[in-house]
Amino acid sequence: MIFAVLVPLLIACFIPLLSKMKHRIHTGIFVFFVPLAIFLYFVRYIGENFTPVRETVNWIPSMGINFDFYLDGLSLLFVLLISGIGALVVLYSIYYLDKQERLGQFYVYLLMFMTAMLGVVLSDNVFVLYTFWELTSISSFLLIGYWHFKERSRYGALKSMMITIFGGLSMLGGFVLLTVVTGTTSIQGMIDQTDTILNSSYLPLILILVLLGAFTKSAQFPFHIWLPDAMEAPTPVSAYLHSATMVKAGIFLVARFSPIFSTYEWFFIIVSLVGILTLCWASYMAVRQTDLKAILAFSTISQLGMIMAMLGFGTQAAVFAAVFHILSHATFKGSLFMIAGIIDHETGTRDIRKLGGLMTLMPISATLALFGTFSMAGVPLPFLNGFYSKELFFGSTLGLDGNILSQAIPYLAVLGSIFTFVYSMYFFFGVFTGPKKLDQLPKKPHEAPIGMHLSPIILVLGVIVIGIWPNLLNGSFLYHAASAVNPATTYYEVSFWHGFTYPPLLMSLAVVAVGTALYLTRRKWETVYGVLPGRLSLNKAYDGLMKRFDTYSDSLTNYYMTGSLKNYMAIILGATFLVTAGVMLYTGGFTISFDNLAEVTIIEVAIILAMIIAAVATIFINHNLAAVLVAGIVGYGVAMLFVIYRAPDLALTQFVVETITVALFLLCFYHLPKLRKRKESARSKWKNASIAISFGAMMTLIGISTHSSRWFDSISEYFLETSYKLGGGDNVVNVILVDMRGLDTLFEIAVLGIAALAIFSLIKWKKNKGEAD
Template sequence: MLFAVLLPFIASIFIPFLARMKNRIHTGIFVTLIPLIVFLYFIQFIGTGFQPVTRSYTWIPSLNMNMNFYLDGLSLLFVLLISGIGTLVAFYSIYYLHKSEQLGNFYVYFLIFMGSMLGVVLSDNVFVLYSFWEFTSLSSFLLIGYWNHRRGSRYGSLKSLLITVFGGLSMLGSLVFMSVITNTTSIQQMIAQKSIILNHEFFPLILGLLLLGAFTKSAQFPFHIWLPDAMEAPTPVSAYLHSATMVKAGIYLVARYIPIFAESEWFFVVVSGFGIITLMWASYMAVRQTDLKGILAFSTISQLGMIMAMLGFGTKAAIFGAVFHILNHATFKGSLFMVAGIVDHETGSRDIRKLGGLMTFMPITATLAVLATFSMAGFPLPFLNGFYSKEMFFGATLEFEATSNALAAYLQQVLPYLAVFGSIFTFVYSMYFFFGTFRGKANVSELPKKPHEAPIGMLISPAILVLGVIVIGLFPELINKPFISHAAASIYGGDVDKHIYFWHGINLPLIMSMAVLAFGTILVLTRTKWEPIYRFIPGPLSMNKVYDGLVKRAETYSEKITKGYMNGSLGRYFRLILSAILIVTFGFMISTGGFTFSMENTAEFTAIELLVAIMMVVAAAGTIVANNRVAAIIILGVVGYGLSILFVIYRAPDLALTQLIVETVTVALFLMTFNHLPKLEVRQQPWSTKALNLIISLGFGTLMTLVAISSHSSKWFESISTYFIENSYKLGGGDNIVNVILVDMRGLDTLFEITVLGIAALGIFGMIKLRKNKKGDV
């Protein structure tokens, strides 16, 4: 299982080298194999006898951070979506991205994102999950900003990063809380101790922070604003990140923690409340969009709100419907994003105002679009999977039991009406997308390219997803028992024995569907009549304006603060740095009782040591009053060489030699740059500045002295020196303990130090080789 997670990361290392061959063979061909291998590995776990699989790999045991993976029905569903749709998207990108693009960069980001998503849904350790979680934010930032020459791409990528990382940090706070109060970092062990979490005084804070992370990632209102701007990314990115994977990470997080939080009434109020608001608002706003991917972006937000609302119900029927719709949404929405990419690729435009009548020019693409669109609309046809999960959504709003919480009880009563409202506009934007693009009069003259059908290779991936729409619609039980039921059971915490079939008789969910169909059709036919309402709702109001205002104010205030202390004065910088260290360290040491003084195990000092110390103090003071640059450099060297003498006296020849070398090199560097040093000038400073400098100097020096004495006097644990004395010869084979420590015990430190010195040497060598030509140019 670890190999499956690390495979995309390992493969990404070789992509830059494979990308050099892109003129002969497209890099995407190699990349397509990676998710395909992962998909074929995990598909073996599908079956009625599937039981959770755990794997544990040691990482940082001292912090209880190990690579613990947990594969159950829920994680298997997401793993197969990540790898399966990842395979189709990678194959689709071969025909979408031209070889002239920076394919190496794109596929490196793509694989890092894929590996991160696999890590998120498989991790049982909360801190490993968080690490992968933030990797998804970083890699999606790079993917959204792939076309970084576009202002929109840079804006969208930064917005997605700021919002999702903000949520990620909030989620981390919740995970830390739960880890501390349960004394475990395992999600499954936290679930086993859910009563401790539910009864804890900080439970509201834990729930709020976790949901904040989930809502920002899954674009729930009001954090949904990053998703439409993320449509600036290439279409393969949109089809992958924003329909099947990244935006589903928040859904996964909520689903994974349902066994803990579902017993809280506030979980239902917050999750279902925000979910239903997101469904209504996004479906309403989707009809306002003119960009095909913009319509699909708000469509995705509305569908995520629908799934989130069902998870908030926490009932068996609702959880089953949510899991089923996660799969259904990935099939029809992934295909629709690819269709939008095909339209853009073959016509040069995604503006629905310029499109129309494309069915004549692109009959295969139109056929795929009509099937996926009507499935998204929940049209009552037995071969469209979207209708099944939409019916389950309606049924879940009716079956939810009222609670003693007044707000929860009221929400339960209005949910069916709000669900119908959101679904009506879902129907409207679905029809708007298809008929506005493929039906009506063709506006060929307004398009940058003459429309034509896409190459067969570009049609394969969306065709496979649409085939999934049909197969799931015709044979839902084929995937129910071995797949969907297991995923729902892993969330619900018990057996979920549900049957999926088309006809349930004339019942209330069917009546709700008919109402959606009737009112939706009326709104579609009269859209030009009521469309001016958008000038009033939302009118000039926009969450994007709130975001832009916050970012602008943060930049303005941070600039003012920075300019307040960054005035080019080295003296001010040193005063600020040393004052901060002095105040923070001194305050912390005092509050924790860190200052201790003990004369035990200290060496006696003689007159020669006292003489050397006095010499160093006099030299240090001399640098302050020296009015000659050479004299100041030499006097400063006396301090360093005096320290070397002390090392020799205290029988530390290795440290003495190191100090001598460092001091010699420092003095030499000062002398080499002598001509570039500023002249020593007597500057008139006010007494307040001089007094402040004196206080900081004496305070900082006193602090360092006290810290040094306290570090020697405090014995919080047994000294490690005994271990080195006993094992240096036995393990390292050397008589010199210091050499054994540097070479064997701390070999990596030494290796990196040597590497730094090597890089510095190469830099110096390069500077020596530089010569000015006759014109004075380097």
Template sequence: MIYAVFAPLIITLLIPLLSKWKERVHTGWFILPVPILIFIYFVQFVGENFTPHSESYSWIPSLNISIDFYLDGLSLLFVLLISGIGSLVVLYSIYYLHKSEQLKQFYIYLYIFMFSMLGVVLSDNVFVLYSFWEFTSLSSFLLIGYWHYRERSRYGALKSMLITVFGGLSLFGGLITLSVITETTSIQAMIEQKDLIVNHSLFPLILVFILLGAFTKSAQFPFHIWLPDAMEAPTPVSAYLHSATMVKAGIFLVARFSPILGGEPSFFIIVSLFGIVTLFWASFMAVRQTDLKGILAFSTVSQLGMIMAMLGFGTDVAIFAAVFHILNHATFKGSLFMIAGIVDHETGTRDVRKLGGLMTFMPMSATLALFGVFSMAGVPLPFFNGFYSKELFFESAIDLPGFSGAFVEFLQQAIPYIAVIGSIFTFVYSMYLFFSTFRGKYKEHELKTKPHEAPLGMLISPSILVLGVILIGLFPNMVNESFLAHAATAVFGDGFHAHEVKFWHGWESPALRMSLIVVGVGTILAITRKKWTSVYTVFPRRLSFNELYNYIVDSIEKGSTKITETYMTGSIRHYVSYILGSILIITGAILFITNGVTIEFDDLAPITIPEILVGLTMAIAAIASIFTNNRLSLIIIVGVVGYGLSVLFVIYRAPDLALTQLIVETVTVALFLLCFKHLPELKNLPSHPGVKSINFLISVGFGVLVTLIGISSHSSKLFSPISEYFIEESVPLGGGHNVVNVILVDMRGLDTLFEITVLGIAALAIYALIKLRHDKEAK
């Protein structure tokens, strides 16, 4: 499995090279085989006799963190969606994105995201899962802001990043708490300790933290506001991230932790309530949208709310309906996003007010949209897979778990009604989307170009997804026992019983009556839509979470600007005073509170005359620097202090430190001379007596503090010296007698590597600045 997970990341290393031939062959063709091969590899696990598979690779043993992959029915469902729809999205993008686009960046971002999602759904170690989780936020930020020269793209990317990363940090807190309680980092091991977790006093905190992470990622109310703005991304991104993968990461998280958190009244109340409210609110808001992708964005939020609510219900019917709708939603919503991209690509607009009558010009696209839209609306016909999972949703909304409590009972009674109302608006926006685009009057004067059917290559991907809609609709039990049942079992547990999916349950079925109400009332509202949509001018304009988000972000920016302006004065003296003063106050307070000052002179080496002479020279040079008005003289005087320190290292028999100090001091003096030679003469600026007093207190206090720390650290023997360990293990572990070299290269190898990395990054930044300056001068 590890090769399948890391394959997209590895291919990103080759994309810059492959993109050089994009004028001849579209870059997408080179990398298309990767998700196809991943899909083929995992599809072999589908079958009635499927059993979970696991792999483990050591990563950070000291922290009990290993790369553990666990493939069960739930992760298999998501892996096939990620790789399968990922293949179709790459194929679609080949025809959607022109060769003149920045294809290199696009496919690098896309494949990093694919790698991240595969890691999320396959990880069994909670901290590895979190690492992949944050990679999805980062890569989605880059994908949403792909057209970075557009202000709305940057706004949408930043919005998604802030909200999802906020949830990610919350999730991190929940995972840490879980690992501390259970003393394990394995999710499967945590499931075995469910009783310990749910009976722990921190269980409510864990529940809230994990659900916050899931709700923000899956755009649950009120965190849904980032998803509509994310529609500024290219349509292939929307079809991939915002219909089948990223937004379902939160769904996956709740499903994965349901065996631990589920079955509790608090879990039922929170997840069901937020899910059902999200279903209603987003479907209600979708009707007011005028952008095709805007309608689909709110539609996605609504459908995610429905799936989340079913996971909250927690019954076997609800869990099966949830995993079934995850599959169905990916097929019809992915195809609809692609059709919206086709309409935009061929007409130059996604504004439904400018569209109409496109069925005559785009019959194939209209036909594909018909199946996708009617399946999304849950129209009771056997060709539409969305109807089956919608029926199961209604069935599960009626048969809820029997928790006690006044609010729980009220919620149980309200859920079926909210489900019907939300589904009515789902039907309305579905009809609105299709008939406003493909039927009605053709508005030739509103379009820049005459519409025409999309190229065949662009129609392949949505056609395959629509074929899935039809096949699942005609043969709903085709993947039941071999696929969906395993996914539901992974969520519900061993007590899950497979359900046979039927189109007809008889006239007495409450779910059928609810569906007929949805179709009947929805049809009336869809026909009379223009007569009642004026309600949106009053509600919810005054209750906009977007305005709240903008207010919070603006307030933070203004507040941080004011705070920054108070200390960013441009004065180096101020900056040094802040740094030294903070260290003096904080460190001094801690030493005082903890009684950390210990002064003993019993075990000190005698002070010799050379040491005294060198020390006095350094002290005189340091004091002289205060009274010097010439920069060049000041640099030389400060250099005396540095070279004096090198002499002390020689006296103390540390030639390597002395050599390092000499090199650094020489380079520093030379650089200072080069820089300050071009500056005017140094002058003593008039200052208030209080400023001099503060300078005196900080300098003397800091010097005393450092002296006390040095003496106390020598006088306090709280632990055995670590030097003994290095001396003993230098040869066995590092194979070298030079202890310092072994420490730097072996013992602190990662630290040294990161230091080199920082220097490399700094060198690249300097090179970029120099090149930028030369380019500007050349112009």
């Protein structure tokens, strides 16, 4: 599995070379086979007898951080969506993106994101999952800002990264607490210790931190504001990231940890309430939009809210409905994003106010959009998978027991679904019916090439196939995914007809009736948006918050960025002292012991006194060369101590380094103006003296404590015992440098060699320049 996860990243390394041939062959053709191969590799796991698969590759075993991959029904569902939709998106991008675009960068970012998402859904180690999680934020930032010359693209990319990384860091805090409570970094190991987690005093904090990560990534209210701005990305990115993959990462996270939290009452309250609120608010706001991708963005938010709410319910019916809708949503929403891209590509605009009457001009696109929008609306037709999803959702809301929230959820579900129906009809009929407005279009509209239609056709076929045979994948695929979320889930059979008195059907009919009335009278009631939300705007709150952060950051930076190296050193040393000394005192790290110490001879005392006098003397010397020479006494004193302690190799190295350093300083200072010390106030002198003495004392105590305490077994015994056996030498230091740490020495020499070549090049360049002058 690890190869399947990393192969997109490996192929990305060759994209810059392949993109050089883009004028002869589109780079996407090479990339297309990567997700296709991954999809074909994992699709073989579909079957009624599927059992989870584990795979481990050591990374940092001492900290329990390894590449632990776990493939169960849930991760298999997401892997197939990531790779399958990914292949279709790449196929679509071949026809959508012109060869003049920066294709190399685009496909590198896309493959990077693919690896990140595969890592997220397959990781069983929480810290590896977090690593891939943040990689999705970085790669999506690059994809959203792909057209970086547009201000809105840069704004959307930064906004998405700021919000999702805030959630990611919160999630990391939850993972750390889970690791502390359970003593394991494995998600499956944590699930096995569910009782321990539920009885922990950290449980409320863990839940909030983990859910913050999920809500921000899956654009749940009030963190949903980044998703509409992310629509500035190229349409293939929108179709991939924001309908089938990235925005479902939060859904995956909640589903993965549901076996732990599902019995906790606050999990039901928070997840269900946020999900149902997101459904209602986003579907209501979608009707207000005029940009096709903005309509679909709010549509995605509302659909994610529906899935999140069902995961919050946690019942067998709700979990199965959530899994079913994850698949359904990927098919109809992916196709609709691509259709929106085709409309933009062929008409030059996404403004629905300028569109209309395109059904006769773009019949293929209109037909595909008909199936996608009607499925999204949940229209009661037996060949639309969205209707089954909607009925399963309604059914799951009716099976809840408990508080007032449980009783209100069915009504809120109907309310959100009514507006879902309205914006679906608004999208389709607003674009493809009504009078033509050709004079308002930048381009004369015509049907797109068939190649651009291939991907949405395949997705719409998925909508129809699942609609006609809704149980086709239940036993062999969706059941395994649902049982991974709720182990008590049994096989669930879906059917179109349950009778006229079936409550979910009555709810669906109410949605269609009220939704149709609202759509037909939209012009009369849309003024309500002036009241709700009116002037209230979460986007303005975000912009104001970011502006304040910028202002305070500038003030703070200007306060300490004075251009004075002395001030910088004072800040660095002072901060290091406070943090290090504080931690050492808190953990009892300062230990002083005088056991097993060698005798101090008069020679050592004399050398140390000379070093102290030289170090102090540099403070009072006003001449450059003298200051350098006196400072060199300290280095030579250290070398003499090495000689006394019978370390001739270290002494020789110290002598050479100190001599070169002094010589270089002398060479440099010879060309500098005379050293002039500024007059300082008594307060400044006391501050400098305090920092210097405190930092020096701390380092001295750390050195003494290092000798006085033994937190770990000394490695010196290992070197003494094995230097001759493994390295064939009696000189332990030489064996360490040449054999034990041979690579370190090799690269150190390489660095010095490169530096020497650079200096030589500069000298030659200066000489040649002088001759030319």
